[in-house]
Amino acid sequence: MLLSDLLDGGSAHFAETVKEIKMRKASLLVECLTPDFQGDIEAIKTVVLSGLDVFAHNIETVEEYQKYVRDPRAKYHQSLEVLHQAKQVRPNVVTKTSLMLGFGENDQQIKKTMEDLRAIEVDCLTLGQYMQPTKRHLKVVEYVTPQKFKYWEKIGERMGFAYTASGPLVRSSYRAGEFYVKNLVQKRRQRSI
Numbered sequence: 001m002l003l004s005d006l007l008d009g010g011s012a013h014f015a016e017t018v019k020e021i022k023m024r025k026a027s028l029l030v031e032c033l034t035p036d037f038q039g040d041i042e043a044i045k046t047v048v049l050s051g052l053d054v055f056a057h058n059i060e061t062v063e064e065y066q067k068y069v070r071d072p073r074a075k076y077h078q079s080l081e082v083l084h085q086a087k088q089v090r091p092n093v094v095t096k097t098s099l100m101l102g103f104g105e106n107d108q109q110i111k112k113t114m115e116d117l118r119a120i121e122v123d124c125l126t127l128g129q130y131m132q133p134t135k136r137h138l139k140v141v142e143y144v145t146p147q148k149f150k151y152w153e154k155i156g157e158r159m160g161f162a163y164t165a166s167g168p169l170v171r172s173s174y175r176a177g178e179f180y181v182k183n184l185v186q187k188r189r190q191r192s193i
Contacts, residue, residue, distance in 0.1 A: 009035060011043035015050035022051045029053050031096070033172060039078045041085055048089045054124075055086040056096040058172050059117070062109040068138060069103060084120040092188040094162075096124035098172035101149075103130055104141035110152065114159055124163040127152050128170035144168065 011034075018030050031054035037043035048055055061069045063076040083095050097117060101110070117125060127149060132140050149166040156164025 008046065009037040009040060009043045011037060011040075011046040014047045018047075018050040018052045031056055033058065034082070036074060036078050036082045038073065039081060044082055044085045045089050048086045048093055052093070054094045054096055055083075056098075056172060057082045057086075058098040059083075059113065060098070061100055061103055062105045062113045063116075064109055065103045065105055069100075080116055080120055083117070083122050087121050094124060094188065095122045096126070096172070097122055098126040098128065100128055100130040101144045101152075102140050102142050103138065111155065114152075114156060114161075118159045118161065123161065125156050125161050125165075126170050126172055127156075127164070127166040128172075129168040 014032050014034065018032065021028055021030055030052045032047055032050075032052050033056040034044075034047055036057060057079060059076065059079045060066070060074075066074065066076045079097075083097060086093055086095050099110070099113060114125065129144055129149075130138075130140055132138065146168060149168060149170075153164050153166035156166065
């Protein structure tokens with residue numbers, strides 16, 4: 001049985017895991033990369049209130065490519081709402097998402113996606129190169145240049161993301177930003193005290 005097969009989409013399992021980790025070592029930075037829980041606000045709330053430090057849910061691609069890239073049940077606006085609800089439930093939680101580039105999206109679509117993410121106060125964004133995992137998956141349309149990734153990183157900074165990692169090898173789990181995100185979490189914890 002998969003977590004997604006559970007009535008709560010596995011949210012209780014996420015929450016219990018976070019609580020167990022924090023009970024053993026409260027200072028540990030815990031990030032959960034979650035599914036969209038089919039938009040179930042209670043499931044999102046369960047995970048956000050578990051004590052995690054970073055709530056991550058990947059939007060994956062621009063709105064126009066969602067139906068080609070993601071599972072048909074995944075929807076662009078639903079993913080935005082998941083990230084938005086996380087902030088509504090706990091405004092100080094660090095939210096994070098990721099975009100893959102190289103499906104054929106244009107600059108206007110990427111910028112619009114970034115604007116949509118900032119409108120709901122997403123804190124951290126990673127942008128990386130899509131790589132075709134198997135012959136059955138979509139082909140790479142474009143290999144984005146390192147210069148273009150650097151451009152998107154600067155745009156992200158100007159838009160107000162607390163952290164933007166952008167490069168061909170960047171993934172949602174990109175570790176180079178871990179130190180920065182850890183400091184961001186600690187600052188927000190201190191403000192909450």
